[in-house]
Amino acid sequence: METISETPIEKNKEEQExxxxxxxxxxxxxxxxxxxxxxxxxxxxxxQAEVITERxxxxxxxxxxxxxxxxxxxNSIEEVKQRLxxxxxxxxxIAPSFPAEFTEYSHQILVGMLRxxxxxxxxxxxxxADLVASEYRTLLENNPDKSxxxxxxxxxxxxxxxxxxxxxxxLAPIISPMGATARALRFVHEDxxxxxxxxxxxxxxxxxxxxxxxxxxxxxxxxxxRTLFQELAINPEQTADSxxxxxxxxxxxxxxxxxxxxxAANMKEDLLNSNIICAxxxxxxxEALKEFQKGSFAPKLLELLCCKGCVDxxxxxxxxxxxxxxxxxxxxxxxxxxQAMTEKGDDFNSQYDEIVANIDMTTEFKNDDHRLPDPSxxxxxxxxxxxxxxxxxxxxxxxxxxxxxxxxHAIAIYKGLAENEMCLPNTIERLKKSLKDLNLSNDQxxxxxxxxxxxxxxxxxxxxSAGIAHxxxxxxxxxxxxxxxxxxxxxxxxxxxxxIELIVEQAERCKKIVSGLLDFARKNxxxxxxxxxxxxxxxxxxxxxxxDNIEIVVNSAKIAxxxxxxxxxxxxxxxxxLVINASEAMQPNGGTIHIELSDTEDELTVVVKDDGPGILExxxxxxFEPLFTTKQIGKGTGLGLAVTYGIIKMHHGQIVVxxxxxxxxxxxxxxxxxxxxxxxxxxxxxxxxx
Numbered sequence: 001m002e003t004i005s006e007t008p009i010e011k012n013k014e015e016q017e018x019x020x021x022x023x024x025x026x027x028x029x030x031x032x033x034x035x036x037x038x039x040x041x042x043x044x045x046x047x048q049a050e051v052i053t054e055r056x057x058x059x060x061x062x063x064x065x066x067x068x069x070x071x072x073x074x075n076s077i078e079e080v081k082q083r084l085x086x087x088x089x090x091x092x093x094i095a096p097s098f099p100a101e102f103t104e105y106s107h108q109i110l111v112g113m114l115r116x117x118x119x120x121x122x123x124x125x126x127x128x129a130d131l132v133a134s135e136y137r138t139l140l141e142n143n144p145d146k147s148x149x150x151x152x153x154x155x156x157x158x159x160x161x162x163x164x165x166x167x168x169x170x171l172a173p174i175i176s177p178m179g180a181t182a183r184a185l186r187f188v189h190e191d192x193x194x195x196x197x198x199x200x201x202x203x204x205x206x207x208x209x210x211x212x213x214x215x216x217x218x219x220x221x222x223x224x225x226r227t228l229f230q231e232l233a234i235n236p237e238q239t240a241d242s243x244x245x246x247x248x249x250x251x252x253x254x255x256x257x258x259x260x261x262x263x264a265a266n267m268k269e270d271l272l273n274s275n276i277i278c279a280x281x282x283x284x285x286x287e288a289l290k291e292f293q294k295g296s297f298a299p300k301l302l303e304l305l306c307c308k309g310c311v312d313x314x315x316x317x318x319x320x321x322x323x324x325x326x327x328x329x330x331x332x333x334x335x336x337x338x339q340a341m342t343e344k345g346d347d348f349n350s351q352y353d354e355i356v357a358n359i360d361m362t363t364e365f366k367n368d369d370h371r372l373p374d375p376s377x378x379x380x381x382x383x384x385x386x387x388x389x390x391x392x393x394x395x396x397x398x399x400x401x402x403x404x405x406x407x408x409h410a411i412a413i414y415k416g417l418a419e420n421e422m423c424l425p426n427t428i429e430r431l432k433k434s435l436k437d438l439n440l441s442n443d444q445x446x447x448x449x450x451x452x453x454x455x456x457x458x459x460x461x462x463x464x465s466a467g468i469a470h471x472x473x474x475x476x477x478x479x480x481x482x483x484x485x486x487x488x489x490x491x492x493x494x495x496x497x498x499x500i501e502l503i504v505e506q507a508e509r510c511k512k513i514v515s516g517l518l519d520f521a522r523k524n525x526x527x528x529x530x531x532x533x534x535x536x537x538x539x540x541x542x543x544x545x546x547x548d549n550i551e552i553v554v555n556s557a558k559i560a561x562x563x564x565x566x567x568x569x570x571x572x573x574x575x576x577x578l579v580i581n582a583s584e585a586m587q588p589n590g591g592t593i594h595i596e597l598s599d600t601e602d603e604l605t606v607v608v609k610d611d612g613p614g615i616l617e618x619x620x621x622x623x624f625e626p627l628f629t630t631k632q633i634g635k636g637t638g639l640g641l642a643v644t645y646g647i648i649k650m651h652h653g654q655i656v657v658x659x660x661x662x663x664x665x666x667x668x669x670x671x672x673x674x675x676x677x678x679x680x681x682x683x684x685x686x687x688x689x690x
Contacts (some may be wrong), residue, residue, distance in 0.1 A: 034402025060314025129252030200313025221315025549590025
């Protein structure tokens with residue numbers, strides 16, 4: 001019975017040499033590589049897409065789709081340079097897809113350039129493909145009742161070994177064309193030689209490194225070969241044309257195309273009996289293996305390719321379309337191989353006989369199980385909940401994270417392959433919330449900034465006011481005293497009596513202003529005592545003399561607990577100042593003053609609202625400044641709201657004003673909102689007005 005890994009991926013697992021790596025500075029975390037990885041061998045961690053070496057099948061899809069070139073595969077150019085300096089014979093075996101890459105050269109020019117690099121032999125892997133095709137035909141003929149999975153693509157072999165180990169017994173036990181060519185060369189020439197495979201496939205690097213029986217020393221991609229030509233200054237105009245070394249291939253040159261093995265083996269895909277089925281590309285081969293394991297179909301041969309044929313390999317640098325690449329391979333076979341096969345007839349096939357009789361075309365595969373356990377439905381639901389997906393309709397399956405469905409994403413999170421932040425809709429919602437919270441914090445910061453600005457002005461004004469008040473108070477008292485004495489001795493019918501009376505009246509007014517300045521500036525004692533706020537407000541209103549056209553409405557229905565700790569005398573001054581100011585603002589037309597009381601467990605809120613004309617916007621930042629007033633000269637001291645502000649601050653509360661002067665948008669009026677804490681220090685304590 002097959003076994004499954006018991007725990008999700010662990011970082012401390014014995015490391016393998018990575019074939020594909022990520023350049024962190026270039027990775028933009030677009031999740032394209034996640035989306036295009038058939039093995040889901042990419043872990044997103046801390047905003048970086050990391051290829052998990054032990055899970056990777058080296059198909060190269062992530063390299064192909066990364067527009068930022070953040071995915072890089074292991075470079076073999078320096079190793080090849082070293083091998084080219086070896087005293088051993090050097091052989092370059094080139095994949096059948098080369099016509100699709102080097103469209104600007106004839107094959108004679110390309111072979112000449114390779115010989116200029118230092119290669120003693122330049123052979124076509126298509127010859128090995130012919131050998132492999134023949135083996136497949138024999139394998140199917142000798143096992144008519146068994147189903148096989150083609151093993152020409154190393155990415156497919158790795159995928160089965162890692163994710164479908166139960167199907168290893170179905171893998172055709174035949175070596176790849178690369179391995180067959182290497183074995184043939186070592187038989188025909190000599191075993192002691194350096195063999196470098198050149199092709200379009202990154203997975204060939206993994207195959208050569210993994211399988212010692214392949215007998216290939218190094219693998220170069222076509223893209224790397226172009227770089228090697230540049231570094232060695234190999235110029236096509238300065239090299240002599242040359243042809244490939246024997247043995248020359250037949251239809252094995254079509255191996256790079258999807259279904260090419262069938263034509264080379266004189267087999268074909270029959271849509272009626274499904275004896276042979278072909279599937280290529282990352283989505284198709286995965287689906288085909290899934291259905292094959294289920295038993296949905298049982299072909300004699302399931303020929304699979306990770307890419308859309310080898311002409312679409314990740315190691316190619318050619319940017320022409322897939323159709324153009326296919327045509328280039330077909331044209332090469334027609335012009336250079338078909339005619340030779342026809343002319344030589346039976347002699348062409350005889351070149352294989354001795355080689356086939358003396359080399360081993362078989363290979364073995366290993367169980368390299370890297371499947372991870374799936375989470376339970378409950379675990380999936382919990383992960384989806386953390387992603388903000390509480391209902392089925394929340395699962396958008398938008399694939400922005402790189403996974404087809406939200407549930408696949410949740411499973412990947414459980415397995416340690418993904419993060420919650422990869423969900424774009426959820427991230428957008430969280431960003432919206434963060435932006436909303438940030439705007440709220442910004443508003444609160446602006447209010448605090450304004451409060452500090454007001455406090456700084458009040459502190460400065462307090463110091464100035466105290467100095468002025470003390471300097472004026474004494475001479476003012478002398479003026480007032482002597483004026484009253486003069487008034488007492490003066491005849492009321494005298495011409496000067498009215499003037500002296502005016503002096504007394506204005507001196508009294510000055511005394512009141514000075515007294516207010518001292519109240520504003522001095523250090524005050526706040527004595528906090530439990531008080532019933534509803535009774536206290538009503539008691540304060542009884543002492544206020546108002547005109548008949550003013551109505552005061554108190555709403556205390558929202559008070560759950562009426563007991564608060566306040567300094568009742570100072571708070572009486574607050575309520576009185578606000579109500580008197582509101583009453584005077586509504587004259588001569590009159591109106592209604594609304595006083596609303598509400599509370600929470602920790603806080604009292606008092607709102608005093610009038611129907612007056614409102615306060616102009618340019619005055620609203622000044623109303624708490626001492627000596628500022630909008631009333632007529634002689635009607636106010638400009639200290640009432642300044643003192644009110646100070647009292648509220650001493651209660652560790654806050655007072656804000658809202659006002660509207662445009663009756664077209666809404667009714668005019670002004671609203672003061674006071675908030676103070678329910679509990680305070682029961683001791684007497686002193687606080688400077690700040």
